[in-house]
Amino acid sequence: MYTDFASVYDLVYAGKDYAAESASVTALIRERVPRAVSLLDTACGTGGHLRHLTGSFTAEGLELSTEMAAIARERGFDVTIGDMRGFDLGRRFDAVVCLFGAIGYAGGVSGLDAAVAHMAAHLAPGGVLVIENFHAPGEFFDGYRVADGWADGGRALTRLSVSELRGDVGVMNWHFVFDDGEETRYFVDRHEMSLYGDADFERAFAAAGLSAERLDGVLGRTVYAGVAGRS
Amino acid sequence: MYAESAPYDGDVLAASYDLIFSRRDYTAEIAFLTGVIREAGPGTASLLDVACGPGRHLAALAEEFPDAAGVDLSEAMVSLAAERVPEGVPVTLGDMRDFDLGRRFGAVICLFGSVGYMRETPALDEAVARMAAHLEPGGVLVVEPWHHPDTFEADRAIPVIARDDGRAITTLIVQRVEGRHGIMDMRHTVAFGTDVHTFREVHELGLFTDAEYRASFEAAGLSVTHRDDAPGRPGLYVGVLR
Secondary structure (H helix, E strand, C coil): CCCCHHHHHHHHHCCCCCCHHHHHHHHHHHHCCCCCCCEECCCCCCCHHHHCCCCEEEEEEEECCCCHHHHHHHCCCCEECCCCCCCCCCCCCCEECCCHHHHHHHCCHHHHHHHHHHHHHEEEEEEEEEEEEECCCCCCCCCEEEEEEECCCCEEEEEEEEEEEEEEEEEEEEEEEEEEECCCEEEEEEEEEEEECHHHHHHHHCCCCCEEECCCCCCCEEEEEEECCCC | CCCEEECCHHHHHHHHHHHHHCCCCCHHHHHHHHHHHHHHHHCEEEEEEEECCCCCCHHHHHHHHCEEEEEEEHHHHHHHHHHHHCCCCCCCCCCCCCCCCCCEEEEEEEECCCCHHCCCCHHHHHHHHHHHHEEEEEEEEEECCCCCCCCCCEEEEEEEEEECEEEEEEEEEEEEEEEEEEEEEEEEEEECCCEEEEEEEEEEECCCCHHHEEEEEHCCCEEEEEEEECCCCCCCEEECCC
């Protein structure tokens, strides 16, 4: 996962408004933790949000993909390679975020519980956890096909996406053709995303000692936020 | 991983052709073409579409010119066109350089840059001569050229996408120039339902100059004018058999 996709990730998401999203996340954090200073972005990818969040916070990232982390590091971000379901950075943050549906990679409810527990364990007293869901069951459809194309300078890319619904897992099969100006490559990226609902987040947050608050309209997808106790 | 395919060959790719070109404005093109033909040959009653592909132009033009026919080099395209055109419109397998339908038409058309596949001027001349040989006296030949050497963008990659109810397709076209040929190296990814097929087609076409197109018309005994007011394409060469 993300091995080949890393090289084209930013071309695919060139149209994503990371600045506006980061501003929304910052406001959401400030409403709950007015004096938040430090922030951890779990599953930070190539640092699209970190680029903007570093303006408001002392921010760093956690990323499972070495290829994605390498790109974020080249851009000057402090990124640790690790799995959101089992990481220990040895310090705590005023805010921990997990954006753009990356939580869908956690792998079922046990993965969600483990991820939320580890994120919560990295919260400073009174800190806030912010998770943007991928999709809830019922929001993801089987056999959905999307054709996309991008071109930028000497690079061009097409993506044919075909979805499969397997119980509570939404699978996106992405067929890429990428020309970087030197050569053309075809590769397939398969993303198996767990579909979580309100009850899943409520349970996982509660188990970690947080109360999950559902927020719609803040980001593209549903956001769950919870504030840690003061002690 | 990528199946190699001859241009326009293979059933899946042929079936995808309409989807690939779904953004082309066929209605405007057909109205313009009909006008061009009627202007150059007011009494035109019959029409032959050379390199008719899956027959979209031919099916529509057969309404204007009921005595219509098509020719194409690809078997897959001939069967698609035969299904689409009205009854009584024959679609024949043939090469534009040596086909012989044994009759003549008031108009012969060859669209969408198909003559570019001739690659070299002797072949272009042969093809235009074969088309002219199928014209009645005073008949009209309309050729939509492929790119000229100065209009083809080399070293450029172009993503093309399309989707309808049951299908979706992406095509990445990587363009380059080799000598006097323009090459379009195409990678198609097609989903029919959830089945995904991948194809690579390399199209190598001749980058003929305006003078070369005109010379081929002249050599075939046709007058030639260029219409650059055609919608969304590099104009049309219109000739009348002397």
